Amino acid sequence: MKKPIPWAVALVSIFYWGALIWWQNEALFGSVTEQTNQNAIVALVLSVFYVAMLLLFFTRDTPESISQIPFIGKSIKFFVWLVFSFGVTAYCIWIDVEAVAVMFVGVLLMGLIAAMALCCLMFRGEESSRLYALKRFVDVYPSISKPEGHVRFNQKLWTTVLVLIIYFAMTNVLIWGMSGTALDIFSGFRAIMAGASGSIMHLGIGPIVTGSIIMQLFAGAKIINLDLQDSNDKQMYQGVQKLVVLVMIPVESIPQTYGFLTADPVIVESIGSGWANFIIVAQLFAGSYLVFLLDELVSKWGIGSGISLFIAAGVAQSTFVGTLSPLPAAGGGMGDFSVQNPPSGALPMVFYMFRTLSNSDMVSQNGFEVMLLTHVNPLAALFSSVVVFLVVAYAESSRLELPLTHGKVRGHKGSYPIRLVYASNIPVILMAALLANINMFTLLFWSHPTLMTVPILGADGAWSIAPYLGSYEPGSSTASDGFAWYASMVNGVQDWLLPLLNQQGDIYGHTLWQIMLHVLTYVTLMTLGSMVFAKFWIETTGMGTKDVAKQIERTGMQIPGFRRSPKAVEKILERYIPPVTLFSGAFVGLLAAGADLLGTVGNATGTGLLLAVGIILRTYEQIQKEQAMEMHPMLRQFFGAD
Numbered sequence: 001m002k003k004p005i006p007w008a009v010a011l012v013s014i015f016y017w018g019a020l021i022w023w024q025n026e027a028l029f030g031s032v033t034e035q036t037n038q039n040a041i042v043a044l045v046l047s048v049f050y051v052a053m054l055l056l057f058f059t060r061d062t063p064e065s066i067s068q069i070p071f072i073g074k075s076i077k078f079f080v081w082l083v084f085s086f087g088v089t090a091y092c093i094w095i096d097v098e099a100v101a102v103m104f105v106g107v108l109l110m111g112l113i114a115a116m117a118l119c120c121l122m123f124r125g126e127e128s129s130r131l132y133a134l135k136r137f138v139d140v141y142p143s144i145s146k147p148e149g150h151v152r153f154n155q156k157l158w159t160t161v162l163v164l165i166i167y168f169a170m171t172n173v174l175i176w177g178m179s180g181t182a183l184d185i186f187s188g189f190r191a192i193m194a195g196a197s198g199s200i201m202h203l204g205i206g207p208i209v210t211g212s213i214i215m216q217l218f219a220g221a222k223i224i225n226l227d228l229q230d231s232n233d234k235q236m237y238q239g240v241q242k243l244v245v246l247v248m249i250p251v252e253s254i255p256q257t258y259g260f261l262t263a264d265p266v267i268v269e270s271i272g273s274g275w276a277n278f279i280i281v282a283q284l285f286a287g288s289y290l291v292f293l294l295d296e297l298v299s300k301w302g303i304g305s306g307i308s309l310f311i312a313a314g315v316a317q318s319t320f321v322g323t324l325s326p327l328p329a330a331g332g333g334m335g336d337f338s339v340q341n342p343p344s345g346a347l348p349m350v351f352y353m354f355r356t357l358s359n360s361d362m363v364s365q366n367g368f369e370v371m372l373l374t375h376v377n378p379l380a381a382l383f384s385s386v387v388v389f390l391v392v393a394y395a396e397s398s399r400l401e402l403p404l405t406h407g408k409v410r411g412h413k414g415s416y417p418i419r420l421v422y423a424s425n426i427p428v429i430l431m432a433a434l435l436a437n438i439n440m441f442t443l444l445f446w447s448h449p450t451l452m453t454v455p456i457l458g459a460d461g462a463w464s465i466a467p468y469l470g471s472y473e474p475g476s477s478t479a480s481d482g483f484a485w486y487a488s489m490v491n492g493v494q495d496w497l498l499p500l501l502n503q504q505g506d507i508y509g510h511t512l513w514q515i516m517l518h519v520l521t522y523v524t525l526m527t528l529g530s531m532v533f534a535k536f537w538i539e540t541t542g543m544g545t546k547d548v549a550k551q552i553e554r555t556g557m558q559i560p561g562f563r564r565s566p567k568a569v570e571k572i573l574e575r576y577i578p579p580v581t582l583f584s585g586a587f588v589g590l591l592a593a594g595a596d597l598l599g600t601v602g603n604a605t606g607t608g609l610l611l612a613v614g615i616i617l618r619t620y621e622q623i624q625k626e627q628a629m630e631m632h633p634m635l636r637q638f639f640g641a642d
Helices: 006-023 025-029 034-059 076-094 097-121 130-140 153-170 187-193 206-220 231-257 265-271 273-301 306-324 346-356 359-364 367-374 379-397 426-447 497-502 512-540 545-554 566-573 577-598 606-631
Strands: 399-406 413-419 479-481
Touching: 006 025, 006 034, 006 097, 025 034, 034 076, 034 097, 034 130, 076 097, 097 130, 097 231, 097 273, 130 231, 153 273, 153 306, 153 606, 187 306, 187 426, 187 606, 206 231, 206 273, 206 426, 206 512, 231 273, 231 426, 265 273, 273 306, 306 346, 306 379, 306 606, 346 367, 346 379, 359 367, 367 379, 367 497, 379 577, 379 606, 413 577, 426 479, 426 512, 426 577, 426 606, 497 512, 512 577, 545 566, 545 577, 577 606
Parallel strands: none
Antiparallel strands: 399 413
16 A cells, blocks of 8 residues: 655645745735735635645545435536636636636646645555546546447548548637737747647647656656556556646646737726636637547547647648749739749749749849748758658658468468557657747746746746746747757758858857757757657557567467467567667657758648658558458457457
């Protein structure tokens, strides 16, 4: 039986309520009105009551006499939480309008996170992991139910198409009440985040991927003591991951809303800044949660992964536009072309330049430099895009075939394919999302009105180390110095090659050696990070040696010359799967970073294009596999389908 950890419980409690007191420092101890002081005290009292209530819900079952009440008995805890939330909302409406931020962020959100942490640290069960303390919450978490039987291919296909249509529709639903001067923190990572700036899809898949990163890092570091080979432990892991995603949605949306996604002044004047920002947060939460449900719907009822499909759809759209768009690069109508304002598409630009300028004009007016390097979609980017497509297509088709024979049926042979890109493109998604989160949080601590005053991390806080973490120019979402800049994406030749050729440094005044260090740091992080996430990914998704050995043994197959035993198969697989996993992670990370150095058409980024090509090829193979299983039902057993 596990025992509580008193020092950790005390540390979490001090951190949570200390953060609340620091937040409300002026209202509690400053020269303010008596009403403001009382409202701050009310917030602290409510936080204590709220955390105690959640701890009771997490650690105690609902009494049988209450659970048998019709309609609400089994969900009585949820309804109590809902009533408390509505009570907090009513308090903010009629008593203290300015308390919206501290009540919803400080009490409801941070209180939930603190209660979950305290519940795990106070766990007394006999299970292998303290995460089982959240089992009561995981069991009632709303989710898409699994199909009870086999889902036909046509149904899967139409479900996937419908989800894609809904996704594109959501990218065109603008956030109501947001001003047109809002700053997009994820502007450089749009292709990977699969979102649309200013829409309810503003966060894209960011919270989902971030939740996956956190859980994989915890599992890989053995902080989470779960055996993912065990069905109960794996179910708990997936359930807690959903909770982390639910928490990450407001964690990513709230700081952006209260710092960069500014509300429309007209709306602020009518309902107040607190409620105007809350409405924006609510829309971001709804959009992100819908994306989460759509991803789950595709995984259970469709083909492939929803996250992958969203990324591929967005990148394909931007690549198509960047290659073939006939519109002027700097804006205007179809007739507003000039040498300084050619068509924005790479191919229309080439045709226009050669049709308009002679060879001598191309030399004197730097036409070749424009076409190759400085255009919105230069030929270097088009070349890079083609190379990435061909390399990924070749790598996806390269595989090692492990021969198999049936233990009981003589002459029945088969093989288990170990791909060159064994861990697929998921490690690159995770690594790119990690870099995007680094950029987001360093920007928040640098320029967010509240977070910049946090000690150590904040730009204006005591003992600040913010300049070393990342500094930003006013109005910019891209780091100009610090670790965030060195780790940031190198977006095309204009970021490194042109400064080197001109021997003048970049727009931020960095020296040539700093620019090269930036390139080296980014390539190294993408390569090593993808290797680490590749290792974690196969272990948490049933692609490790133990899982594959059990899968082969379950189908009655064995490796020729070896006895039929999972242990024997596992030893053979150990020779191939771990090295191929690390190689595939390094390969996709290096390829993505290399494509980023040259740039891609449509500003899809090398990482985004790499992901899109791999996703499209994998989806095509998945469709072929689904069709084969439809025609040959016995194959479903081999692939582990229902």
